[in-house]
Amino acid sequence: MNKCVFQLWEESQRDGTILSDGCSIHLSETDRDSYIKDVYSQRDSEIPDSYDRVVGLGVETFVSDILFEKLQKEKAIRLNEIEKNNLISMEEILFKPNT
Numbered sequence: 001m002n003k004c005v006f007q008l009w010e011e012s013q014r015d016g017t018i019l020s021d022g023c024s025i026h027l028s029e030t031d032r033d034s035y036i037k038d039v040y041s042q043r044d045s046e047i048p049d050s051y052d053r054v055v056g057l058g059v060e061t062f063v064s065d066i067l068f069e070k071l072q073k074e075k076a077i078r079l080n081e082i083e084k085n086n087l088i089s090m091e092e093i094l095f096k097p098n099t
Contacts, residue, residue, distance in 0.1 A: 004060075
């Protein structure tokens with residue numbers, strides 16, 4: 001398993017509804033910060049009917065070798081809620097090292 005940074009996301013809707021919106025995975029806190037800055041910089045000044053936003057801070061996590069290889073190539077992986085839950089269930093993403 002390989003150490004990385006896991007960030008939860010949520011979707012905020014104009015009517016006040018907030019939905020879980022998966023996660024992003026990053027090689028480091030610096031990469032996480034850059035990714036968030038890039039996502040937020042693509043928005044215009046008008047608030048849309050719905051938009052995604054981070055939930056809390058990044059969390060140290062561990063991912064499988066296959067997932068880590070993809071992460072090294074792409075610098076960030078964005079997973080929807082179903083993908084995130086499936087990878088956690090399959091233990092491709094762990095929140096503590098498997099000892």
